[in-house]
Amino acid sequence: MITATEDNEYYELTSPTALPKASGFLWNEKMMIHMNCRGYAVAQYMQPEPAKYSHAPNLEAKTFMQPEQPYYAHHPGRFLYVKDEESGEIFSAPYEPVRALPEQYTFAVGKHDILWKIRNRDILIEMSLSLPKDDTMELWRVKVTNLSPNRRKLSLYPYYTVGYMSWMNQSGEYNEQLQGIVCSSITPYQKYQDYSKVKEMNDKTFLLADRRPAAWEVNHEAFEGEGGIASPSAIHREELAKGEARYETPVAVLQYRLDLEPGAEESYRFLFGPAHNEEQIAGIKQKYFGGEDGFAAAEREYEEYVAEGRGCIEIATPDADLDNFVNHWLPRQMYYHGKTNRLTTDPQTRNYLQDNMGMSYIAPDIARNAFLTALSQQEASGEMPDGIILHKDAELKYINQVPHTDHCIWLPVCLSTYLDETNDYSLLEETVPYVGGKESGTVREHVDRAMNWLIQARDERGLNYINQGDWCDPMNMVGPKGKGVSGWLTIATAYAFSTWADICERSGKPEVARQYRLAAEETNAVANEYLWDGEWYARGITDDNVLFGISTDKEGRIFLNPQGWALMSGAADETKRKKLIQTVAEQLESPYGVEKLAPSYTSMREDVGRVTQKHPGSAENGAVYNHAAAFYIYALYLTGEQENAFRLLRKMIPGPDAEDILRRGQLPVFIPNYYRGAYRQYPKTAGRSSHLFNTGTVPWVYRSLIDGLFGLQGTPEGIRVRPQLPAEWQKAAVKRRFRGAELKVTFKREPEVKAVEVYLDGILAENGLIKDMQAGTAYEVLVKIPQ
């Protein structure tokens, strides 16, 4: 029912009801579409802020992307009604809105397209969605085949939601010249100062067809009639009424009449998207449906575009599902983050840096530019802003208006991956202005100032202030008075110091390195003095000096982040390590991964903040918040806890069995930002996917694979091979792209070796260090691992 295709190009689902929220997503340089297996869709594009061209039936709130998006009958979607002209029966593809169970159904999520094959009443409908690389629109193909032994007369009705575009002005009509439907609106505004923006907007939605329809309908209400969306009155008539929408809710519906001999087929292509005016739409028609086949060329170009997002490892392990996910889906999700910046013009600084940490593995140039962009918005004080402005008209919105204190730590943490991967230490010597442009400094100086900012943003004990939040946004009432401190941030600061020390060390600044290493040690000592609670580290200390995230708390007793980061920073000695790892397993681990905190808060705790008001088990309040879980997995690998690490890593990907996938509710084509947690309090809902694929999880998973599981992390000299394969793996192979070279690495358990032995092209590499690799060259690496 849920399987990967043999070539691993697609994940397939063969029932429209088993996994009703299953989905895939496509994106390009301008837009994103989240496509549900039943035909529902959420599409957004940038102009420059996120906008829609296919709307809900009512006025929607403008907001950031939400998890656990609910569907409903009139949710925006892309559908095809099919009517048998002789029997009058109708069904729809993919499944909504008619919900007539197909005889056969396949929903296939690919990397660069999404496909359906639906057989219903012996009619086969094949549909595909792809995108162009640079234009904002959807490319749809529809093929209809008569599989029955009889000639069939059909009407086909592509039905694309336009919805409630605007209370100020909306309309729609069929345009003979364009051979399509054009719906027009004006983005509502009240202040004349906004007009200059509104007048530039792409307030039109078009549906263009490559074949002339017999009829159409643009008026949603007229289309539906009393039949309703599941059985529109207009479809039960011989011909659509060729109506228009005048300040009524528009819709784009076409009608094609088919007369198919047994085995015969007909094909159609459609373009659906936003535009500024008719001329632009005419240009689109010319480009995609004109003389040369622009449509197919765009599909090919998009395929190549997506293929550029391949990662730097291809793996073959005893775990085929893991292989599929790591080889195909994980780098794609990282690439999406790096390319789209989560469809925001002001990504949170920590997200932007981590997303580009991921891009270091795929497109290091993009990562490099992003680090420079972020640093050019740093205050001369060293403080990093809450969000990075990516468009001249952008401004800090939503959570970015709330001051957080953790942004500086991500600089060395994320740079370190970039440097490991590229060895491009020249980046540190680039000169970048501080925000405002009065001062400039090298990247090295920028990071120094960031570290120094962290040193001064501490209380008398040496604990880092939390202000209105750290990595955990809604922990917003711990420190608004300027006294409360973050346990996690203090520990993370120690890790940032030691990471920066490593970088300084490697780049010829041993004295600076020594200072930061000392600072890291001091910080770790402070953490152990004030935050260690006996079995684990506390999450923080409030404005009123209350330690929380400790054993005497009934809710929010233990938080995951301080534990993992204490492993990374070295705060935890071996005794503490053992204790906290055991505690995490006992109190936070669930069948779906490790939870962010437990027990979930069920009511407001005013000195902790908004996190305690979030729904138990959702988002930050006790979910299996994969971003935090990925930190922890990384930390376990750093500590050599390879079995623990792998078990948790494996829980992050739905499956392998159908039961687990059904429980999560999503195909294993992306890691969601969370699975519902609070497993011990609300077992019934635990494990469900949020279906939100925006998450800082993915670069950390990738880093865990490279630095941890396969131990193929870059160093200035090359790669130090230090695998941490799970005990049950007898062998594994990894194709590793690294600084232009290609390594074919084979891992083998060998009963005779006592310690890992690494052979480069047959020759034993000292200390497991592979060096002197040349770009453009292929190498064979054999890694022998003790049994």
Add this chain to the structure above:
Amino acid sequence: MITATEDNEYYELTSPTALPKASGFLWNEKMMIHMNCRGYAVAQYMQPEPAKYSHAPNLEAKTFMQPEQPYYAHHPGRFLYVKDEESGEIFSAPYEPVRALPEQYTFAVGKHDILWKIRNRDILIEMSLSLPKDDTMELWRVKVTNLSPNRRKLSLYPYYTVGYMSWMNQSGEYNEQLQGIVCSSITPYQKYQDYSKVKEMNDKTFLLADRRPAAWEVNHEAFEGEGGIASPSAIHREELAKGEARYETPVAVLQYRLDLEPGAEESYRFLFGPAHNEEQIAGIKQKYFGGEDGFAAAEREYEEYVAEGRGCIEIATPDADLDNFVNHWLPRQMYYHGKTNRLTTDPQTRNYLQDNMGMSYIAPDIARNAFLTALSQQEASGEMPDGIILHKDAELKYINQVPHTDHCIWLPVCLSTYLDETNDYSLLEETVPYVGGKESGTVREHVDRAMNWLIQARDERGLNYINQGDWCDPMNMVGPKGKGVSGWLTIATAYAFSTWADICERSGKPEVARQYRLAAEETNAVANEYLWDGEWYARGITDDNVLFGISTDKEGRIFLNPQGWALMSGAADETKRKKLIQTVAEQLESPYGVEKLAPSYTSMREDVGRVTQKHPGSAENGAVYNHAAAFYIYALYLTGEQENAFRLLRKMIPGPDAEDILRRGQLPVFIPNYYRGAYRQYPKTAGRSSHLFNTGTVPWVYRSLIDGLFGLQGTPEGIRVRPQLPAEWQKAAVKRRFRGAELKVTFKREPEVKAVEVYLDGILAENGLIKDMQAGTAYEVLVKIPQ
């Protein structure tokens, strides 16, 4: 199909499909519900800003009330599914979501309740909705009667939409103790500063029943299943699953099992609304379903509350539909405005003053207080603010953030009605502070300053600046540079001066009166010099000195407001009067009333502004905007144009025939803010009601009836009777409540009289002036009118 009941207490509709958007509305001290004939509902309450307890299925935008509200399958509503346990057949009442055509259907909109009678498969469902006077909740009764000759086993499922409450936290469960469903949420917020407000909010939605249900469902998705909203899977099972919602979309559905002998009936009552916590809900249960019958008492109390909103005239004319509307619905709509302030905490100043002009006829004390409230927010410069703040936490929102220049003129205009009606000239001597509280002055001084502000807010020609708008909000680009002027506002200023002069004259300030009368004359002269375009008055002159609303304009050639107000101000001499009245009839009048401007703009005119971007025929852009039409009707009466006035007045109320009501799409129970216009450009959609009952129209219609049609306007001495009945009326009767007295006025056409003769209790009243009336006394007035 559409008729008033014999007692005129209800308007009835007997088909759920003929007039699918037909609706009624109820309100009380805290809330409003707009109830559609098919079961859809929009309810809002104040906490202090408008909030909802029954939501759409997606995140809704927070905005002002919209016209032409679209409905869709999952639109919030109140429904009842009925299942025949033997046949398995289902239908729903009132009509949605199953849409099974009933054998008999009545939707009856009353003043204090809304009723349905639905007979389907020989089961009679009677439903009623009422409100309490002071509490925020809905009072529902449901009665089921078996009209068939057989015993019937049924399941009954009251189904109340709860919807997408919050992305931060939402849940719902059945509460055994409360005998009902309680859904909980937390209003989303991100800044900790907002917590103090959020924690006070009524974030729960409850459905309480007076009878214990057999089962229930609170999980929307589980309820619907694959059957969808029109045929929920849960209903096809024997018993609802007693589910709960945990961060899933909640719904409130109960199940009752009935076993009805022929003729037998069962009754149920439900309470649906928002609450802060369980204790409060327990209190509600006790109050309404406890020992004494609080439910029925609340219904009675609400009936009395609504009855207090009766107007000051009851009419009996040859036009029964007009009588019904004027006696029952028009004062009710005025009362709604005065009581709820349109469910905003910052009503626009002009709306607030006009709504309270209407309250002068119903509850003059409320009007008096409102005038004082408005004046206490006046600047010491005389300028009136854009909105009146009615709650300590309120702020100016939406359009009230855009500076408009007309607010001052409404002071004398609206006060004048209050003074006519009450003779309470003492109001003028009340001392009121200016905003900020540093200065104070009498109401008289306040109005003087307002008039003086108007005098200085003019250009060198003496034309009034428009800034970013006047009465017409979206005419926002005529004068943002500080140069453009409003033709209408200049003329309206002249009318304000002369109205204030009249008030000063009557209150012992003849010298002041003389000055304002002179100012009015000068202003009228300026208007004639710069704005008269040959056949009508221009709408204004832009920042770049372009006259617009003139004969050479292709769109927006003529605007209604300057024409009517030139009749009121006296700017138009007899020649101009005739010309402009004829032009309005030719260019602006449609079968559905007189349009606000014509031809509607179809594209942006940057020097006029946003109005030109609104949908043609909608809202301000060429609609039959009833507020403007009502000004014009009033102006026609002032000018003695009684036939023209009555014709337009009559077009404002849907009907009398069904065809006209169907065209408008609403029952004649309120005047909407507009009917779709652009009749000459888009005849197909013209005439449709906006279904939005918030409008400044109603007090002007009432004033036109009193001052114009029946000529029963108050004066300091009493009432000067000056009827302007349409020629075809041979007689009419009006019961007029006036300053505590009650007049029974009979109008009769008498062939023998040459001029109107007025008899008070049989004695001829000099100059038609009825004076020396005593409160608490009834008088008989006979008015003889020439044939």
